[in-house]
Amino acid sequence: MNNTFNINRFGLLLKRQWLDFGKIYLISLVVLLGIVVGFYGYNIPSPLKDNNFDYDGNLDMRFRYPLFLILGFVFISIVASSYFNILGQKSRAILELMTPASTFEKFVAGVTYTAIISLFSYLLIFYLTDLAFVKYLNSHLNAFNHPGIRQAESITKEVFNDEGYRKYCSYFFAFPFLVTSIFLLGSIYFNRFHYIKTALSLMIFIGLASYLVVKFSMWIMEGKVPYHHNYRNDDKDWILLALLLITSIITIIIWAITYIRLKEKEV
Amino acid sequence: MNKQHHTLVYYLTNTVDMININNLNFGYSKHRPLFKNMSMRLSNGHIYGLLGKNGAGKSTLLKNLAGLVYAQSGTLDVMGYDPAKRQPALLEQICFIPEEFYLPSVKIDAYIKANAPFYKNFDHNYFTDLIKELDIPVEQKLINMSYGQKKKVIIAFGLATQAKLVIMDEPTNGLDIPSKAQFRKIMASAMTDERCIIISTHQVRDLDNLIDTVIMLDENDIALKATVEGITAKLTFKKVKEIDDSIIYAEPSLSGYNAVMPNYHHEESKLDMELLFNAILAEKIKFKPLFS
Numbered sequence A: 001m002n003n004t005f006n007i008n009r010f011g012l013l014l015k016r017q018w019l020d021f022g023k024i025y026l027i028s029l030v031v032l033l034g035i036v037v038g039f040y041g042y043n044i045p046s047p048l049k050d051n052n053f054d055y056d057g058n059l060d061m062r063f064r065y066p067l068f069l070i071l072g073f074v075f076i077s078i079v080a081s082s083y084f085n086i087l088g089q090k091s092r093a094i095l096e097l098m099t100p101a102s103t104f105e106k107f108v109a110g111v112t113y114t115a116i117i118s119l120f121s122y123l124l125i126f127y128l129t130d131l132a133f134v135k136y137l138n139s140h141l142n143a144f145n146h147p148g149i150r151q152a153e154s155i156t157k158e159v160f161n162d163e164g165y166r167k168y169c170s171y172f173f174a175f176p177f178l179v180t181s182i183f184l185l186g187s188i189y190f191n192r193f194h195y196i197k198t199a200l201s202l203m204i205f206i207g208l209a210s211y212l213v214v215k216f217s218m219w220i221m222e223g224k225v226p227y228h229h230n231y232r233n234d235d236k237d238w239i240l241l242a243l244l245l246i247t248s249i250i251t252i253i254i255w256a257i258t259y260i261r262l263k264e265k266e267v
Numbered sequence B: 001m002n003k004q005h006h007t008l009v010y011y012l013t014n015t016v017d018m019i020n021i022n023n024l025n026f027g028y029s030k031h032r033p034l035f036k037n038m039s040m041r042l043s044n045g046h047i048y049g050l051l052g053k054n055g056a057g058k059s060t061l062l063k064n065l066a067g068l069v070y071a072q073s074g075t076l077d078v079m080g081y082d083p084a085k086r087q088p089a090l091l092e093q094i095c096f097i098p099e100e101f102y103l104p105s106v107k108i109d110a111y112i113k114a115n116a117p118f119y120k121n122f123d124h125n126y127f128t129d130l131i132k133e134l135d136i137p138v139e140q141k142l143i144n145m146s147y148g149q150k151k152k153v154i155i156a157f158g159l160a161t162q163a164k165l166v167i168m169d170e171p172t173n174g175l176d177i178p179s180k181a182q183f184r185k186i187m188a189s190a191m192t193d194e195r196c197i198i199i200s201t202h203q204v205r206d207l208d209n210l211i212d213t214v215i216m217l218d219e220n221d222i223a224l225k226a227t228v229e230g231i232t233a234k235l236t237f238k239k240v241k242e243i244d245d246s247i248i249y250a251e252p253s254l255s256g257y258n259a260v261m262p263n264y265h266h267e268e269s270k271l272d273m274e275l276l277f278n279a280i281l282a283e284k285i286k287f288k289p290l291f292s
Helices: A007-043 A065-081 A089-096 A103-138 A155-161 A165-169 A177-190 A196-223 A235-265 B005-011 B060-066 B108-118 B124-134 B149-160 B179-191 B228-234 B273-282 B284-291
Strands: B017-029 B031-045 B048-053 B075-080 B094-097 B163-170 B196-200 B213-218 B221-227 B235-240 B249-253 B258-261
Touching: A007 A103, A007 B005, A007 B221, A065 A103, A065 A155, A065 A177, A065 A196, A089 B094, A103 A177, A103 A235, A155 A165, A155 A177, A155 B031, A165 A235, A165 B017, A177 A235, B017 B048, B017 B060, B017 B228, B031 B048, B031 B060, B031 B221, B048 B060, B048 B273, B060 B075, B060 B094, B060 B163, B060 B196, B094 B149, B108 B124, B108 B149, B124 B149, B124 B179, B149 B163, B149 B179, B179 B196, B213 B273, B221 B228, B221 B273, B221 B284, B228 B284, B235 B273, B249 B273, B258 B273, B273 B284
Parallel strands: B048 B196, B048 B213, B094 B163, B163 B196
Antiparallel strands: B017 B031, B017 B075, B213 B221, B235 B258, B249 B258
């Protein structure tokens, strides 16, 4: 018997976890859908409103970007933070840890639910809601009585048709995984109030790290003058690439720590 | 000891040390050890009764065996595996019934469908029989059942897994009087030569006629580990009118005293576990030479 990873056992584990995790997850998807629909319903351009256009004269759909980012952060972090929280309760932790699956399988199941399924379902719900509202808007353009009005584009079309957006999206690809990895670790690290404690720890860490980076930069730069002679625009790409690599590496490190914590978990 | 060695010994002797504890040291904090250099062997074909005062470490010992907590030092061997590694091959051979547990908001069928496939020897017919015998309402969601009913479900599930090591922490807590009798009956029938059953309890009367070996924990170690036959061969449990020097320990009762004394004349008597428990705690030094 393979005591590290067995695909059949992993499949059974995903099914078993769904029994407990699935119901709450589906309810949270319904809540998510409600929030997205509510925000779109309130902010979407309407003939009854005065300011329906952006600076370029297009229908103003800019509210979608902050909504997508903030709601996405909240949703995936809450899902990740709730996955291993059962291990903080003695009565549930015993049966979880005694389930005949390896620690690695239990960890991969956690990553699958929090980093893959939650992210995919969020993107799907946002995409479908956006598409539905954009279609509805485009079929009622005449109601705006605005000559030369252009059709609105779905958020995915807008992002993928623009080279700048595409580039940024690819460089920030690891960010959602980083968020889920941090909150997944928090769910196993803390026994109670996982979300608040993880968010607080994250804030303290970011605050401290920013302070140290600024202080360090000031110390390095002290007494020096800016020198832009060889400045190239490509340098920005290197910074973004470094960002992608750093976020990816930190994500993998945090997942590794989560696995070790799960292995060391005692009841 | 590896798995092949276990199998060989089993075929030759029909008995094997399922659990081998060597110099186990454990404590929830470094300054307050719970077990100091504890060593013990437990083999198949026995029902062990684990007794001890509150805080003696009964539940903790069971958790050590199941790999739910980690020893500070010493070795633990359960069926050739290190329980701390939580390997599926060992986990599917352990049925752990904790004192506190949680069952999800589903019906029994869904619970079985999700959990039984992890145990390749799970006996669905036996589970159905146990559910009927224990009078558990199958149409009700697990979360809506009473504590006693939930406990019966988890016991039935655990036994149906056909696990070789059955660990039960206070299994009769929350069971009503008829259920306790049913529990004893089921456990007696669940005992096979291949199985090792360890039951920890405060309610020693619930285990009357069920256990064959008594393990008593006290002061960071094992105060007593002896078979019921071994105990009654060395000690006799009697009602006496007056106390004399031959009595090791006695408790007043309505008609005199319940006493424990050395069994010099090979008298047959029934083990009074409660009396033995109190006697060992009160007169540990006097009992030590008898069971060393």
